[in-house]
Amino acid sequence: MDFAQRIDIALVGAQKSGTTTLAALLAHHPSVCGAKHKETHLFDQEKVQHDGLHSGALLEHFPNSQPGQLLMDATPSYLYLPGCIESLIKHNPNIRILVVLRDPAERAVSHHAHERRLGHERRSFPMSLALERIRLQRDRNPLMSDSAHRRFSYIDRGRYSQQLQRLSALSQNFLVVGFSDLISNPQNTMNRIFAFLELSPITVREAPHLNSRQDQPRLWHLKLAQLLLRRQIHELKTREIYRTGLVG
Numbered sequence: 001m002d003f004a005q006r007i008d009i010a011l012v013g014a015q016k017s018g019t020t021t022l023a024a025l026l027a028h029h030p031s032v033c034g035a036k037h038k039e040t041h042l043f044d045q046e047k048v049q050h051d052g053l054h055s056g057a058l059l060e061h062f063p064n065s066q067p068g069q070l071l072m073d074a075t076p077s078y079l080y081l082p083g084c085i086e087s088l089i090k091h092n093p094n095i096r097i098l099v100v101l102r103d104p105a106e107r108a109v110s111h112h113a114h115e116r117r118l119g120h121e122r123r124s125f126p127m128s129l130a131l132e133r134i135r136l137q138r139d140r141n142p143l144m145s146d147s148a149h150r151r152f153s154y155i156d157r158g159r160y161s162q163q164l165q166r167l168s169a170l171s172q173n174f175l176v177v178g179f180s181d182l183i184s185n186p187q188n189t190m191n192r193i194f195a196f197l198e199l200s201p202i203t204v205r206e207a208p209h210l211n212s213r214q215d216q217p218r219l220w221h222l223k224l225a226q227l228l229l230r231r232q233i234h235e236l237k238t239r240e241i242y243r244t245g246l247v248g
Helices: 019-027 046-051 057-061 084-091 104-118 125-138 160-170 179-184 186-197 219-228 230-238
Strands: 007-013 032-034 070-074 096-101 174-178
Touching (some): 019 096, 019 179, 019 186, 046 084, 084 160, 096 160, 096 186, 104 219, 104 230, 160 174, 160 230, 174 179, 174 186, 179 186, 219 230
Parallel strands (some): 007 096, 032 070
16 A cells, blocks of 8 residues: 555444444445544544544555445544544545435434443433533543543534534535435435445345444433534534434
8 A cells, every 4th residue: 555545435433323234335335435433533633633644544444445445434433533523624624525414313322222232321311411411611621532522422422513514624525414314215325425425326125234233222211312412403403414214
């Protein structure tokens, strides 16, 4: 691999919104090379944000890339955590950024269930939401691997408008995709993505449900998250850029 090669595609979010599914679909394209472990977490490291990438970093994460392939980093935390988007664009000003989003209330419930399964979260969903603001305020370094911003940002990560405004202030080279569109109409959704990436389309039979569980959330948990995110959900419904495939 040429060490001058750069990451060409960044799939930046949001967590628990289908990034694993989208990364798998894109990795089937012969012109795309995904990272060895899907998420490189290169640009959510303080050292990389401060010093840039060292010469061997891409070789480590993309050992099987072929000449002419586009390198794809699918790390959803980049959309939310500080400094990541800035570092990505500094690394490659022409990088193409994909944002896959899910109904923020559903995402919050799924995020909490995920942290419970990992053993990071011991509190109930209502208690976790009650504590979220305090946890985030006390978090002095959101980039740490065990930070509250990484683990316990159930509601805050669903405030997509703030994150997309930050992204749009830095680059216009991004595309927002709805998770439900990806699942219900994968071919048309992927065709939009291929066009954005200037890739020839390939046939997509279905979108696999990867890195997901089919547990049904408690209805009142979903209603609670919807209540806390009601302003955000209203904005998602009324602004064209966010509307398709995000909220009913």
